[in-house]
Amino acid sequence: MRPYLATARRYWWVLVMVLAIIWGAGLVAGYVEYASTYSSEATVWVHRAPQDLGAANPDEPNLPLLQTSASQQADLLNQLLQTKSFLRDVVRKTALGPSIEAQTDDGAALDAIAKHFKVQALGTNLISVSYAAHDPRTARDMVVAALAVRGERVAAAGTAATTAVSTLYQKELDLAEGKAVAAQQAIDEFNASHSGDLSSTDQEEWARLRLTLDLANVRVMDLRNRIDQAALAPAILDMSGLEFQVVDEPREEGAPHGGTRPALTLAGVAFIAGLALAALLVAIGTVLVDHVAGPADLVRLGPARLFATVPRVGRAGGTSRDLRAMLAAVAFADGRPDAEATKT
């Protein structure tokens, strides 16, 4: 330890300069980050997450997640923000769009943008969406764009689901209509082949055919109603605005805000890096410093000559402190050099 302290004392001015440069740069970077970061935030009231995009536990898909509406919506939005296609759509709606699209590989830029978004649940039905940027307009535009693209995605997902359901119902409707036509044909043929009074057997047959026709018509009517409901329900829900209401619109902040954490991170990293570099310099300086490697090296000390050497004492598990304690025990006999003389 002492050689390291000696090296640090010897090169203290180098260490001070290194620490001053690194810590100073960290402080300046932190201040600039704090003073040039603007954050825009939107507060959203959420009713429920759309079932088509609902979150599920990726490890246990069959295990239902007990989540509030806010946490569901926050998770959903966070997942969307992890996808590059979503971010591309968001950026495309802002002034950053052309510059990002001009890049051949926009992955890094989109990842950096994603890190500036922050989505968190504020309560059971309230979430906040914020974006930190060096320009207040960009921060606001990004939040607005994210909410807009999210709405488009949800609507698109709802439409896709509706289309799928409508297609399924349409196939069943075609089948049901075919059955109804067939039942009607069967009744027409029966009426054509039977004139006058019907026997009891024919009456039963006619009643069976009529029942089949009625059931087919009811099925056709039911399917037509379902198709109408499937087409209208998402539109009605979207128009009512119950699912996702922006309570506080994002605004352009006039004063820097939201850069505290990055600024502290920068300053902290610079502080630790400075200490680490100083420690490394001291260690390297100690290792590389000119010291006596052996008796032959003593000629470098000028007129001073070697008087004697004291070998390193090796005893299993022993240290220099053990040696000193043993010597003291011999010399001082429990603290009293004259103990032996007194005894004798």
Add this chain to the structure above:
Amino acid sequence: MTLDDPLPRSFDGLASRVDATGFRSVAFTSALAGEGVSTIALGTALSLVALRSEAVLLIDANWIQPSLTEDAQLASAPGLADCLAGNTDAASAIRPGSRSRPAFLPIGDRTAARPTLRSLASLLTRDLANYSTAIVDLPPVLAGESFVLSWAALVDQVLVVLREASTPLPQVREALGKLGNATNAQIVLNRTVPQSGSATAALRAVRT
């Protein structure tokens, strides 16, 4: 543990050289703290007791860190500083030795006096003349130059302890420069890799 154990005999090489050169007073110091000066002074004193059939006095003159006095649990006892201040006489401050142990003069009350050339000369020539050999434990030169130089002018030999592959050469040069050429300080290299075949055993055999 006795003097026949290998640990005290690690200092036999150094003690035998002191014995062979005929030095009566030897002071150990270093450039930096932690070089093992007090341990070497203690071990050398023990070995000299075994080598010489005369009285050996171990003096703790480390005003900065009097570890020998702490080892002897004599921190509150009168000692060297009190003798220099005239508060007590050396005879009562020195803890007598025996045939296997050196006599010991603890540091005493360090605030009572500082070592000056005149007071030390008086002490060595008048009060400590009965001891044929005096081993002095001094503080590091770079940390306590004023406590070292007066001793360096009076003792027969100043030995600067440095640790092999550890003590920075610039600090050693600086310490030797402070001691000055007139002191003719020599080096004791501590914690070296043991060499096979020591002349110490042969020397002890001849003397016994």
